[in-house]
Amino acid sequence: MNAFPTNASVLIDQVTKIYGARAALTEVNLHLDPGQCVALVGHNGAGKSTLIKLMLGLIRPTHGQVRLLGEDPAGAHAARLRRAVGYLPENLAFHPSLTGQETLDFYARLKNVARAGNTDLLARVGLEAEAARRRVGTYSKGMRQRLGLAQALLGQPKVLFLDEPTTGLDPALRQVFYEIVQELRAAGVTVLLSSHALTELEGQTDRIIVMNRGVKIADGTLADLRHLADLPVRIQATGAPAGAVADALGTLGQVSTNGHAVECRCAGGDKVAVLRRLTNLPLADIAVMEPSLDELYAHFLRREQAA
Numbered sequence: 467m468n469a470f471p472t473n474a475s476v477l478i479d480q481v482t483k484i485y486g487a488r489a490a491l492t493e494v495n496l497h498l499d500p501g502q503c504v505a506l507v508g509h510n511g512a513g514k515s516t517l518i519k520l521m522l523g524l525i526r527p528t529h530g531q532v533r534l535l536g537e538d539p540a541g542a543h544a545a546r547l548r549r550a551v552g553y554l555p556e557n558l559a560f561h562p563s564l565t566g567q568e569t570l571d572f573y574a575r576l577k578n579v580a581r582a583g584n585t586d587l588l589a590r591v592g593l594e595a596e597a598a599r600r601r602v603g604t605y606s607k608g609m610r611q612r613l614g615l616a617q618a619l620l621g622q623p624k625v626l627f628l629d630e631p632t633t634g635l636d637p638a639l640r641q642v643f644y645e646i647v648q649e650l651r652a653a654g655v656t657v658l659l660s661s662h663a664l665t666e667l668e669g670q671t672d673r674i675i676v677m678n679r680g681v682k683i684a685d686g687t688l689a690d691l692r693h694l695a696d697l698p699v700r701i702q703a704t705g706a707p708a709g710a711v712a713d714a715l716g717t718l719g720q721v722s723t724n725g726h727a728v729e730c731r732c733a734g735g736d737k738v739a740v741l742r743r744l745t746n747l748p749l750a751d752i753a754v755m756e757p758s759l760d761e762l763y764a765h766f767l768r769r770e771q772a773a
């Protein structure tokens with residue numbers, strides 16, 4: 467475990483998990499630090515849920531070690547450790563005849579934490595008194611997801627695992643959701659969220675871990691992943707003819723037309739030089755489009771399949 471920082475909230479050290487003849491995870495190494503929001507992305511069956519279950523101590527690795535807040539999450543102190551952890555599963559089913567307040571009180575008892583702050587916790591996730599008094603059976607998908615988040619926040623966890631937390635939420639609610647995640651991160655909470663919604667993760671997470679068929683294939687900040695992938699940057703310019711743009715760029719980039727704009731593609735390392743040349747032209751507007759997380763993800767998968 468020496469390669470990992472000692473203050474990491476979660477350590478996954480050379481972990482392999484085998485079910486029958488199938489390896490769900492193969493020699494995975496990763497660590498999550500306090501105050502970090504990390505996205506775990508990958509296709510269906512990539513091993514995301516298996517990783518979260520290992521971190522929660524719900525299953526044990528076939529090989530390797532898992533540490534949660536410095537301890538074995540499936541070891542002797544599992545019950546105490548779980549109080550320091552919040553988990554929002556992908557599909558959380560609540561009893562329809564309980565109210566929101568009763569549901570949260572029920573989970574507080576299960577987790578053995580005080581119920582005193584539950585009304586405030588419900589308000590924090592946007593379930594005010596009237597909503598908290600309603601039966602969960604009458605809740606919208608968004609309200610159920612808010613209640614799920616409140617359940618995960620019980621006991622002020624130090625580590626939070628959120629499995630596909632924004633699926634089915636409208637954009638406004640997603641915004642609220644990410645605001646809460648930012649507050650938690652600022653308070654030093656470690657947040658791991660698994661998601662298929664790559665575009666919305668941009669700007670919300672400190673790091674992105676890409677899984678494919680049980681193997682970690684990329685791990686870094688968006689800037690790290692962009693640097694590693696070295697995909698072309700697209701620059702759209704309007705107001706100058708394509709010929710003039712192509713002449714200005716020479717061999718620095720490829721030029722095509724996209725509607726009324728001229729699009730230049732260039733290597734990330736040539737971006738600044740290309741912009742310098744373009745700004746000598748009488749442009750009306752210019753936009754730089756870095757490779758999106760979707761494009762990076764597709765790139766890492768392609769690279770893996772080609773290997």
Ligand SMILES: Nc1ncnc2c1ncn2[C@@H]1O[C@H](COP(=O)(O)OP(=O)(O)OP(=O)(O)O)[C@@H](O)[C@H]1O
Nearest residue numbers: 485488489490508509510511512513514515516517
């Ligand atoms: N309890 C189990 N028994 C047998 N195989 C399992 C079990 N749990 C997971 N697997 C297998 O392990 C692999 C990884 O599954 P996992 O659920 O971790 O993927 P995932 O990335 O969470 O997928 P999804 O996005 O669909 O939730 C898959 O091939 C899956 O079929």
